Amino acid sequence: xxxxxTEAASKMRSEGRRLGAARRQVxxxxxxxxxxxxxxQLAEELPEIHVSSIYRSLNMLEELGLVRxxxxxxxxxxxxxxxxxxxxxxxxxxxxxxxxxxxxxxFASLHRxxxxxxxxxxxxxxxxxxxxxxxxxxxxxxxx
Amino acid sequence: xxxxxTEAASKMRSEGRRLGAARRQVxxxxxxxxxxxxxxQLAEELPEIHVSSIYRSLNMLEELGLVRxxxxxxxxxxxxxxxxxxxxxxxxxxxxxxxxxxxxxxFASLHRxxxxxxxxxxxxxxxxxxxxxxxxxxxxxxxx
DNA sequence: CTTAATGCAAACACTTTGCACTCCC
DNA sequence: GGGAGTGCAAAGTGTTTGCATTAAG
Numbered sequence: 559x560x561x562x563x564t565e566a567a568s569k570m571r572s573e574g575r576r577l578g579a580a581r582r583q584v585x586x587x588x589x590x591x592x593x594x595x596x597x598x599q600l601a602e603e604l605p606e607i608h609v610s611s612i613y614r615s616l617n618m619l620e621e622l623g624l625v626r627x628x629x630x631x632x633x634x635x636x637x638x639x640x641x642x643x644x645x646x647x648x649x650x651x652x653x654x655x656x657x658x659x660x661x662x663x664x665f666a667s668l669h670r671x672x673x674x675x676x677x678x679x680x681x682x683x684x685x686x687x688x689x690x691x692x693x694x695x696x697x698x699x700x701x702x
Numbered sequence: 703x704x705x706x707x708t709e710a711a712s713k714m715r716s717e718g719r720r721l722g723a724a725r726r727q728v729x730x731x732x733x734x735x736x737x738x739x740x741x742x743q744l745a746e747e748l749p750e751i752h753v754s755s756i757y758r759s760l761n762m763l764e765e766l767g768l769v770r771x772x773x774x775x776x777x778x779x780x781x782x783x784x785x786x787x788x789x790x791x792x793x794x795x796x797x798x799x800x801x802x803x804x805x806x807x808x809f810a811s812l813h814r815x816x817x818x819x820x821x822x823x824x825x826x827x828x829x830x831x832x833x834x835x836x837x838x839x840x841x842x843x844x845x846x
Numbered sequence: 847c848t849t850a851a852t853g854c855a856a857a858c859a860c861t862t863t864g865c866a867c868t869c870c871c
Numbered sequence: 872g873g874g875a876g877t878g879c880a881a882a883g884t885g886t887t888t889g890c891a892t893t894a895a896g
Contacts, residue, residue: 576870578876597861608878613861615876629773629829634860649822660820668812676804677836678793685773685829692821720895722851741886752853757886759851778885 562589562624562639569622580607584615585624593659594628594636594643630657630686648686653694657686706733706768706783713766724751728759732769737803738780738787774801774830792830797838801830 566585567577583604588595597616601609616637619625626643627635630650646659665682672678690698710729711721727748732739741760745753760781763769770787771779774794790803809826816824834842 571871574875576875578868578870580877598859610862610879611877617862649816649820649824651822652825652828658820658822660816664815664819665812668809671808672793672804672833673836675808676793676802678795678802678833679836679839680793680831680833681796682831682833684796684832687824687826688828689816689822689824689826692817692823695823715896718850720850722893722895724852754854754887755852761887 566619566622566624569624573622575618580611581615581618583607584612585619588616588619588625588637589639591638594630594638596634596636598634626683628683628686631655631688643683647683650686650688651691651694652688653690653698656691710763710766710768713768717766719762724755725759725762727751728756729763729768732760732763732781733783735782738772738774738782740778740780742778744781770827772827772830775799775832787827791827794830794832795835795838796832797834797842800835
């Protein structure tokens with residue numbers, strides 16, 4: 559959590575970037591969450607920082623490779639620290655909206671298969687995988 | 703192509719829906735494409751139909767299960783006839799933006815694995831999978 | 847003739863941008 | 872004190888909605 563902020567600071571300095579109030583607080587806030595956060599949520603948590611600065615900070619942090627955004631479904635993108643984002647994939651239920659994180663390793667053999675058969679290197683983390691929890695699926699069937 | 707329109711007409715009638723100009727033309731246009739189309743593309747092809755009617759038609763066709771929309775990346779959703787949409791998955795290159803369709807069967811074992819290990823029924827078609835063509839990957843490496 | 851479908855304009859959600867001001871280095 | 876960072880307002884996409892009008896059944 560603290561490490562992220564320090565790493566961010568040095569990366570930014572080494573690129574001639576400065577570390578203003580918005581940036582510092584956005585990094586800290588993203589790192590403080592254990593799951594992904596939307597820009598709007600961050601704006602609520604940091605009332606003195608303007609939304610546009612939050613977006614700008616997130617974008618620059620993403621360029622530096624410290625943060626990544628994921629699309630869980632329709633609705634806003636969500637951000638999280640890069641190393642967590644690369645370790646995890648999200649399954650989002652279309653019915654209840656819940657997002658469950660699963661290890662990226664679950665996709666390893668699919669990656670290999672697609673690289674072999676389609677000359678394509680999958681980045682299966684950028685968009686969540688949608689579907690339905692078995693429990694929601696059951697509910698829609700009994701409800702018919 | 704013709705079959706889709708006929709099927710649509712009967713499904714709609716059986717739900718007390720009417721078949722106006724916009725709907726008929728939207729169905730035909732979607733069916734005429736062999737790949738996915740955005741609402742805006744359809745609006746260009748059908749200048750006498752207003753965009754909002756195109757969206758309304760697409761949404762209702764989706765409710766009837768005749769059409770599905772897919773998110774290829776950022777940018778607008780794209781629509782295609784339901785049976786094609788369920789047979790195919792898209793791999794979208796983050797660099798060149800090209801979308802390649804691959805058989806849904808490629809994902810069959812992943813589906814089973816995720817159902818078994820996470821009680822989750824994957825609908826791997828709603829969002830495209832992003833990544834990079836091997837050729838684009840090569841280019842970004844040599845260009846650094 | 848009744849009520850669903852359409853066109854149009856306005857609203858909406860999310861994100862980016864231009865510009866003046868601020869404050870980090 | 873010079874230029875990157877910030878706030879604010881405004882614009883930009885992509886999509887939906889309210890309402891008066893048209894037309895399908």
